[in-house]
Amino acid sequence: MLTALAVALAVAASAAACWVITRDRLTEQLDGTLSKVSVDGSYVRALSAECNGITQGVRFPPTPYTVQLVSVDGRVCTSSEKSQIPASAADVQVARGSAPEALHTARAADGAEMRVSTKPYDGPATDAFGNQVAVSVAAPMDQVTRPLNQLALVLLIVCGVGVLGAATTGLWVARAGLKPVDRLTAAVEHVARTEDLAVRIPTEGEDEIARLSRSFNSMTAALAASRDLQAQLIADAGHELRTPLTSLRTNIDLLERSERTGRAIPAEDKLALLDSVKAQMGELAALIGDLQELSRTPDHGAAGQSAPPVVALHDIAAAALERARLRGPSLTLDAALDPWYVRADPAALERAVVNLLDNAVKFSPSGGTVEVRLKDGLLTVRDHGPGIPAHELPHVFERFWRSPSARSLPGSGLGLSIVARTAQQAGGGVRLRPAEGGGTLAELTLPGAAVPPPEEPPTAG
DSSP states (O other): OHHHHHHHHHHHHHHHHHHHHHHHHHHHHHHHHHHHOOOOHHHHHHHHHHHTTOOTTOOOOOOSSEEEEEETTSOEEEOTTSOOOOOOHHHHHHHHTSOSOEEEEEEOTTSOEEEEEEEEOOSSOBOTTSOBEEEEEEEETHHHHHHHHHHHHHHHHHHHHHHHHHHHHHHHHHHHHHHHHHHHHHHHHHHHHHOOTTOOOOOOSSSHHHHHHHHHHHHHHHHHHHHHHHHHHHHHHHHHHHHHHHHHHHHHHHHHHHHHHOOOOOHHHHHHHHHHHHHHHHHHHHHHHHHHHHHOOOOSSSTTOOOOOEEEHHHHHHHHHHHHHHHOTTSEEEEEEOOOEEESOHHHHHHHHHHHHHHHHHHSOTTOEEEEEEETTEEEEEOOSSOOOGGGGGGTTSTTOOOGGGTTSSOOSOHHHHHHHHHHHTTOEEEEEEOTTSSEEEEEEOOEESSOOOOOOOOOO
16 A cells, blocks of 8 residues: 555656646747747738728638737727637736737637737737737637646546556565565464474575574574473483482381381481481482572673673682582592682582582592692693593583493582583583593683783762
8 A cells, every 4th residue: 555655646746747847838839839920910900990990891811810909908909700808917018018028828708718929019000099009819728728638638547557556566565575474473373372383484585584584493493492401301300309209208118117017127227227318318409409500590691780700710619629628538639729710600600610529529539639720711620530431421511411330429410511501601611531541631611811800990979
């Protein structure tokens, strides 16, 4: 409709301009013709004689124009064969000698529209009172109006066809252009109605609609992947929770049965059961804490939120070393920490460093040494344990993945996943590789600087 309206306005303006220009040109041509008409003196004398009452022997030569005399008082004299045209003020001024010429449109006594050209006459013709007269030559305006009417009809037909064609073409173009939008709308409604994220929209070309369709496909693919990961996380978490819960239930059932039946469990066995219950509860708490850490969304980097603070990685590593010494009292932790400042969540970064140290403590033999180094943003943790087979290294950062040789050891399988997530959020990375001479070398790389950034000056309140 907008296209048809725009075309209609453009065509109407063009048609009107064409009609006006044609009218002006035709009128100019008629004016030029009238200005060039030379009235014969015998015709003027015969017309003057008739106007003065002399009718005998007066003959008027045939002419396609209406010729009349205009006196200074506005009276006109026209042959009996022609329809009289009233004199205008401009004609009177020409008769009086005040104007050299007059061109105007007037309506004759018979109603015909006439174009009149009036010029002064220098011959011996006068009116009945002996006053000088002017000569008017007139031609019918239908020489102009008839072609104009035909042109108006043609322009009207052309405008109608143009507007109809524009409306039809605009409708076709709009429908063709909006088909991808209709497909996109149908796909969005389908996803909202069925939650089926497998739907895809076919994309063609490089226009805005194609880009929007590709963005929608990418969004649904990302949502589908996120939902699959969520379902996988729930399934893995349920599987990992089942083992400690089963052990807890078994131990509690034994204790309950002992109380009901009155058959006392030996003190050593009862103490072992309670230790097992306590260990399983600790394992459950650790697993739940790891799940909460993985599900936590970082609160920095979004619009309107501040960037993460600058923290001293060497201080965080020193605090994590103290906790690791408590968990491995028989081990020697050899540390050399150079200053390094990074932008990261302090709690998440400490959790990641603790997880790396816990792995090293867990797999180190009693009396062994764990070497910790921090230099130029590279934190390395090296143990002297059995190491990780090469075919297992690609899986160590997967959630809930545990090496078959380590499944008897405590842990949830989420520690290294948390390390990888924290490193990625801080713009760094982490990797594990076999160490020379045996054991495993963990490398955590974080961008930063050896000196803290200068403090920003306080802003005026």
